[in-house]
Amino acid sequence: MKTEVQENLERIRRTLPPHVTLVAVSKFHPAGMIREAYDAGQRVFGESRVQELQEKARLLPADIEWHFIGHLQVNKVKYIAPYVSLIHAVDSLRLLREIDRQGDRAGRVIPCLLQLHVAREETKFGFSVEECRRLLQDGEWRSLRHVRIEGLMCMASNTPDAERVRADFRTARVFFEELRSTVFSDEATFSKCSWGMSGDYGTAIGEGSTMVRIGSSIFGERA
Ligand SMILES: *Cc1c(COP(=O)(O)O)cnc(C)c1O
Numbered sequence: 001m002k003t004e005v006q007e008n009l010e011r012i013r014r015t016l017p018p019h020v021t022l023v024a025v026s027k028f029h030p031a032g033m034i035r036e037a038y039d040a041g042q043r044v045f046g047e048s049r050v051q052e053l054q055e056k057a058r059l060l061p062a063d064i065e066w067h068f069i070g071h072l073q074v075n076k077v078k079y080i081a082p083y084v085s086l087i088h089a090v091d092s093l094r095l096l097r098e099i100d101r102q103g104d105r106a107g108r109v110i111p112c113l114l115q116l117h118v119a120r121e122e123t124k125f126g127f128s129v130e131e132c133r134r135l136l137q138d139g140e141w142r143s144l145r146h147v148r149i150e151g152l153m154c155m156a157s158n159t160p161d162a163e164r165v166r167a168d169f170r171t172a173r174v175f176f177e178e179l180r181s182t183v184f185s186d187e188a189t190f191s192k193c194s195w196g197m198s199g200d201y202g203t204a205i206g207e208g209s210t211m212v213r214i215g216s217s218i219f220g221e222r223a
Contacts, residue, residue, distance in 0.1 A: 005033050006040040008218045016212070020205055023067050023194075025215030027052065028222040031059045037218065038064065046088070046213050050076040057083060069153075069213055071125050074098045082106040088153040088194050088213070089115040091125045093135060096147055103146030110146060113153040113194050116175065118168040120157040129175050136183045149184075151192030151210075152176050156200055165200050169207035176208070 002010075009024065016022055025046040026034045034045060038061060047053040048070025057066055065085035072087060074095055080087075081102035090096055090112045103110040114135075117126030127135065132152075135141065141149065152175065156168035176193055184190035196204025196212035204212060216222065 002040075003036045005036040005219060009037055009040050009042055012214060012217060015202075017205065019210060021211045023069065023211060023213045024218050025069065025197075025213050026056070026219060027070070027215065029219045031056050033219055034060055034064075044085075046215075050079050053084075054079055067213075077102045078105075081110060082108075084110065086150070086192075087112045089113070089125065090149075091115045091127060093140065096141060096144060100144035100146045108146065109148050111148050111150045111189075113151045113192060114149060116152050116154040116172050118154045118156065118171045120159070120164070120168075126154065129171065132175070136179065148189060150189050151194065152179075153194035155197070156195070156204075162200075162203060166203050166207060169195050169200075169204050169209070173208040 013022060021044060023044050023046040024037050024042050027046070027048045034056060043063060044065045044067060046067040046069040047056065053066060053068065066083065067086045067088060068080055068084050069088045071089055072095060077098045081099070087099060087110065090099070096112065099110050099112060114132055115126035116132060117128055152172055154168065154172040156165040159165065172195060173193060180190055192211055193209050194211040194213065195209045198214050198217035201212040201214060
């Protein structure tokens with residue numbers, strides 16, 4: 001018998017093109033539900049709190065790829081640096097430097113995405129296109145040998161207006177293409193576009209997403 005989580009997962013997987021990675025966002029849901037998804041073949045999970053990730057990583061199989069998708073505080077990087085597979089929401093040079101430092105200590109290169117602020121809301125984290133361009137033109141990040149910038153991440157405006165959402169994703173995609181043909185033209189690893197959640201992943205894929213972060217459509221509403 002399949003569980004509800006497994007049925008949701010399989011239904012969503014059937015709709016995703018093969019080049020799109022599904023990050024199952026398990027934040028606030030118990031390890032047992034992650035295990036159900038794992039048993040249905042899911043290996044990539046997203047969490048947004050360091051302590052919660054730590055606890056789950058201890059309980060669950062070692063071949064899970066843990067993605068950190070939330071806002072990451074500089075002083076907490078050290079806890080996840082040894083094993084995190086991808087940090088989605090890098091939103092400052094200071095954070096990038098600390099990830100580099102902790103990657104060095106852990107003896108590894110940590111894959112990261114830069115978070116773009118494309119939504120209308122004031123409260124969301126992330127670089128504006130201008131800030132991000134400036135950060136990348138100023139070459140300091142190139143000297144950080146223990147982080148690798150593999151793409152961009154964003155969240156669209158929180159609105160039922162599908163055209164607004166589409167325009168936000170498109171802004172991110174256009175900027176991604178610009179970076180890929182300029183700053184990162186020699187780096188094939190700059191390849192990831194992390195956009196799309198339960199409510200908007202179809203639109204996101206239409207606007208070039210290669211990685212969708214889906215929580216409630218798999219695991220149900222969060223408490
Ligand atoms: C919680 C969260 C998601 C998943 O949201 P759903 O609407 O439950 O799919 C995706 N991305 C980020 C950054 C999140 O914090």
